[in-house]
Amino acid sequence: MLFLRKKDYELILEHALNGLPNEACGLIAGVIKEDKKYIEKVYLLTNIDVSREHFSMDPKEQLAVLKDIRANNYVLLGNFHSHPETPARPSKEDKRLAYDSKINYLILSLMNPKQPVLKAFLIQEGKDVSEEVIEIV
Template sequence: MIQIGQEEYKTIIKHAKEGLPNEACGLLGGIVVSGVTYVKKIYCLTNTDASREHFSMDPKEQFAAIKDIRSNNLQLIGNFHSHPETPARPSDEDKRLAYDSTLLYGIVSLMAEDSPVFKVFHINEAKEVSEEEVVII
């Protein structure tokens, strides 16, 4: 199970909307306590691809985020990106690029811009996708 605060959730949705018409992306800092992952800090990064169908995180921003995560005694628990025009599930490319089965892969769908859908997945080495339960607190 993944717990995320209202504020953090809003930050993800806001970043996704501000990135339109392109995909937006970012990193998630948090902690894991007795099997529950707590998302504590959202890092909104620049999509250097500036594309509606792809994203690449700005390497400098990525480095700064990792540094901040460490200095706050958090862990890099995953990343997120938006799908401006498609549902909140990993695309074939998302699965191909999922290099770490321990990370969470969050996807925001803005297919219906007024009712964004945020889902979080694990993707294993066999590229099998499992959705994780997200609780907004």
């Protein structure tokens, strides 16, 4: 189970809305206690692809984030990106690019910007996808 504070959800949503019509992206970090993952920090990154169909995170920003994660004794819990025009589910490209089966992949669908949908997934090496419960607290 993944726990996300409401203020952090709103930060992700604002980042995604501001990125329209393109995909927005970022990283999430926090702590793991037993089988529960608590997001303590959301990092908003630049989609250097400037695309509505895919994203690439700025490498310099990623490096700075990883340094900050270590400095705060957090672990990388996953990444997030928006789908401006499609549902909150991993695309073929999302599955192909999933590099770590231990992290969460969050997708925020903005098909209907007035009713955004955020879902979290685990993507296994065989590209099997399972949805993880995400609770906004």
